[in-house]
Amino acid sequence: MLLTEQQEMIQMVAKRIAKEKIALSAKDVDEGGHLSWENVRIMGENGLFGVHVPEEYGGVGSDMVSHVAVVEEIAAVCASTSVTLSTQALTIAPFLIAGTEAQKRKYVTPLATGQVLGSFGITEPGAGSDVSSLKTTAVKSGDSYILNGHKVFITNAGESEIYVFVTRTSEERTRGISLFVVEKGTSGLTFGKKEDKMGIRGSVTREIFLENVVVPKENMIGEEGHGFKVLMNVFNETRPVVGAQATGIARGAYEYCLNYVKERKQFNRPLHQFQMVQAMLADMAMRIEASRLLVWKAASLIDQNSPNVIAQSSMAKCFASDTAMEVTTNAVQLLGGYGYIKDYPVERMMRDAKITQIYEGTNQIQRIIIANQLINQD
Incomplete structure (x- = not known):
């Protein structure tokens, strides 16, 4: 599959920025955890x-293929920074899928231009892979809704200005879920401590607490009770983005490793001359x-609005993230003792790779989704 001229141009811009700007701070971002x-x-x-955002909402007006190409380029040098890109896309997605025109202009434009950051509050202490078991409530009160609940592992929490929350508006499992946007500074919206993570340490993760957070009904994204359907469509669009991130991490580790084995010698021969190394x-x-x-x-397929995107998105996310873990592990192995030292980037890439197998739906869940799509296809 070849990129169009526009897609290739966007990719080249991202590649230049990644190499000349983002790569320079990757080590410091990881070590500083900021x-x-x-x-x-x-x-x-x-x-x-x-x-991938339409021009009328502050975007470039390209497509998802261009977006994933950009994410890969950034992830190849700094996975933490690529998470900022992917989380922004995650926050934008429900607005583009189900938001009103007013919501798109108010929230998508500042997100697409990078004026502010956004967060998507899905996961809870008792609701990870099983989103339908979430407990955060949104109770109607006149022309407003009152939100109460507890979210965990939320990227950019405390740093973002715009938050989308998945809530329960009735007791029905999937048909009782609704989405709301809440702005930072709203009374009752507070944040927990910054999590000390194994990888993607330059991406901030915190808990979020909602205590009697009052939002007007116009802050609902889509219709009441239709949030689960919107959320599933969001995941179909964002899982390939995680796949792109994983591909970038793997590529960054591979490229570093390839250069290393060309220069490193053992038994008076460059490492790349050994068949076992060549096979790896x-x-x-x-x-x-x-x-x-x-x-x-x-x-x-997303750009084509294809109904076959569900399995393909899960395949992309699952295979690419498994690849990232395998490739980075082997990169550390090929560098030997040096691979285990923080002076070399492959140990960071190995730590960063692990989360891609977990978030946006664990790879165990992805395999279930893929199997169900295969079994039930016409």
Whole structure:
């Protein structure tokens, strides 16, 4: 699958920014465990947050294929910064899928231009893979809704200005779910401590508490009780983005490793001359290429509004994230003792890769989704 001229141009812009700007701070971002607002500024000024967003809402007006190509380029040098991109897309998605025109203009435009960051509050202490068991409530009161609940593992929590929350508006499992947008500073919206994570340490993760948070009814995204359907459509669009992130992490580790084995010598021979090393490199390269093609295919199906996107999105996310874990682990192995030292980037990439198998639906859940789609297809 080849990129169009526009898609290729957008990818090249992202590649240049990644190499000349984002890569320079990747080590410091990881070690400091902080969000890089400088990287946010750089990506915003270059339109990377809104690549797939229509121009009328502040975006570039391209497509999902371009977006995943951009995410891969950023992830290849700094996974933490790529999470900022993917989370912004996650927050934008429900507005583009089910938002009103007023909501799109009010919220999508500042998100797409990078003026503010956004967060999507889905996960709860008792609701991870099983979203339908969430407990956060939204109770109607006149022309408003009152939100109460507890969200965990929320990316950019405390840093974002715009929050989308998945809530329960009735006791029905899937038909009782609704989405609301809440702005930072709203009374009753508070944040927990910053989580100390194994990987993607330059992406801030916190708990969120909602205590009698009052929002007007116009802050509901879509219709009451239709939130689960919107959420599933959001995941169909964002899982390939995680696949792109995973592909980028794997590629970054592979490229570093390839250069290393060309220079490193053992038994008076460069490492790349040993057949076992060659076989590992070949497997790494094949899996990365296959991951990218799966991701691009899923993204192209999204652009075509294809009904077959569900299985393809899960395949892309699952295969690419498994690939990222395998490739980064092998990269550490090929660097030997040096691979285990923080002076070399592959140990960071290995830590970063693990989360891609977990968020946006664990890979165990992805396999169930894929199997169900295969069994039930016409």
